Every structure is written in C-alpha cells, then in structure tokens.
Amino acid sequence: MNIPAMLKPAPTWVRRHLFVRFLLAVFPKSNDQWIEFNGHAKVYVDLGDPEARNVFLTRSFEPDFFNVASAVLSEGGVFFDCGANFGLCTFGLIQLLGSVKVSCHLFEANPHLIRYLERSMSLFPSIQIKVTEGCVSDRQGISRFQINSDYPAQSCVAADGALVRLNVVLDDYLECNGLDVVTFLKMDLEGQELSALRGLARALKRGAIEVIYFEARSELFQRYGLTLEDIIRFLHEKGFRVYYCRDRDLIGRRRTTMRFSRSGLNQLQLSEFESVHGKLGTDLLAVHQALILKTAR
Secondary structure, three states: OOHHHHHOOOOHHHOOHHHHHHHHHHOOOOOEEEEEEOOOEEEEEEOOOHHHHHHHHHOOOOHHHHHHHHHHOOOOEEEEEEOOOOOHHHHHHHHHHOOOOEEEEEEEOOHHHHHHHHHHHOOOOOOOEEEEEOEEEOOOOEEEEEOOOOOHHHOEEOOOOOEEEEEEEHHHHHHHOOOOOEEEEEEOOOOOHHHHHHOOHHHHHOOOEEEEEEEEEHHHHHOOOOOHHHHHHHHHHOOEEEEEOOHHHHOOOOOOOEEEOOHHHHHOOOEEOOOOOOOOEEEEEEEEHHHEEEEOO
C-alpha cells in the first residue's frame, strides 16, 4: 500500500495522524514508505514513527536548519550528521545543495534505523556518503542504549539500556577516514553532545571543526548531570562563539556585527548567545574564531 501516493491529492483535513495510523492498522505491511518534504526532498522512513509521520503530513522539516546548513556548505565541504535518525537532515541537504560538492558522514546508534539510511543513500550513488552505526562518545568501548518505542527519535544512552552499542570516537573516525576538516557538524544526541565533543579533542585543538549546529535542551543535559552552561563553556574554551540562529530566537535580539571568512555565514541572521536562567529548548550555532574576520562598524 503506497500511503503517500494515496494521500498526495487528499485535502488537508484528511492528512491527519489518526487517519494514517488507521491505514497502517488496516495495511500492517505499509509502514516503510518514501516521503517528500521541503519541496522535492525525498527520504525512506517508517510511518509508524510519530516524528517521521509528522514530516510526511506537513511536508516540512526544520527550515531553520536547512537555511543555516545550506549557507555554511554553499561552497562545499564535509558534513557530519551525529544522531542522524532517518537522515532527514542529510538527504534533505544533499537535494537542496544540488551540484555543490559535499561529503556526508552519518552516525546513528539505533540499529533499527540503519536500513532506512542505507535505502535513502541509494538515491545518491555519485555522492560520498558513509553511515556508521554506534554511540558517538569520548571513549572507546560500549554504551548502554535505550530505545523509546513510542518516540524512537528520543532514544538515548542510559545506564539501564537494553541494547549494548559500540562507541564511535570522532577523533579516531577522522584519522581512519583521512579527514582533515569538518566544515559543518550537526549534533542531535539527546543530551550526549558534550561527550561527542570531548571525543573530538585532537580535532578541536588543531581547529579542524569549523561550524557546529547543536540541540540545546536543558532537560536533556540534566539527564546526565550536566547543564547547558557546561557545553557553552566547553565551546568557548575551544575557541568558538555561540549564536542564536533560529528565526523565533532572533525576535527582539540584537544581530551580530561579526563578519566571517566563509561567505555563506555572512548571509545568515545571527545573535550572540547570552546566558539563560531557567530552561532552554532550541538549536544553537557555534562558529570557530578562525572564521571570524572582524567586527563591522
């Protein structure tokens, strides 16, 4: 049963979670589908996943991310997608960039999602794409991983996790794959972002990570006894400046006067991040100081 084809001409009031769940119950082998979003981007997903289903129903996914990512990578480069999930960020970005030369490296700890990533990857035989299964960490070895059956995208490292997953240390990955620079690093690791960054100690020391886009949700860091300030302090110590980059966060904030050597960054509206009291739930952008040219007058 091709559910996307069936619902493509349907009116908006028909495109609802309840109706799709009904179709999946009637046609139980129809979960795996190709969906389109953000125009003509295409990816292979499980419509039983509520977040993937929402992208299918709305035909939209994270416009702020794609605005930032396409600007940073407008001249090409290396993209790391840590916490790839179904690969919506990577495969949407590839189709948005068109002929721009970019290599993509996806990291995903949930073993059930790997086959979806590999299926979507088959759409781009001429582009360098590598999928790595495991938990991005600051140490070799293993991690316990807990899958959230209701919201798989929220699966996470947990001491009582039922799955044992091999760790991936990004410094070692860079060395093994002969990569000198990561142009754009996206992290959505459900609170494990600081651990992933610590696993880039050598790369950070030599300034090999240019721009980082990361999820900043206070409650996820608290899960591991951390605060948002811990990751902000770490980034500052490693030579990064941190910015608000989402449209909703820029309202009422002063825009930065910084100019950057990577020209695409100068197309973006950014605002310097300030300490936040209380909880925060957004995405932030960290730019290495080596890319900063001067302060505009």
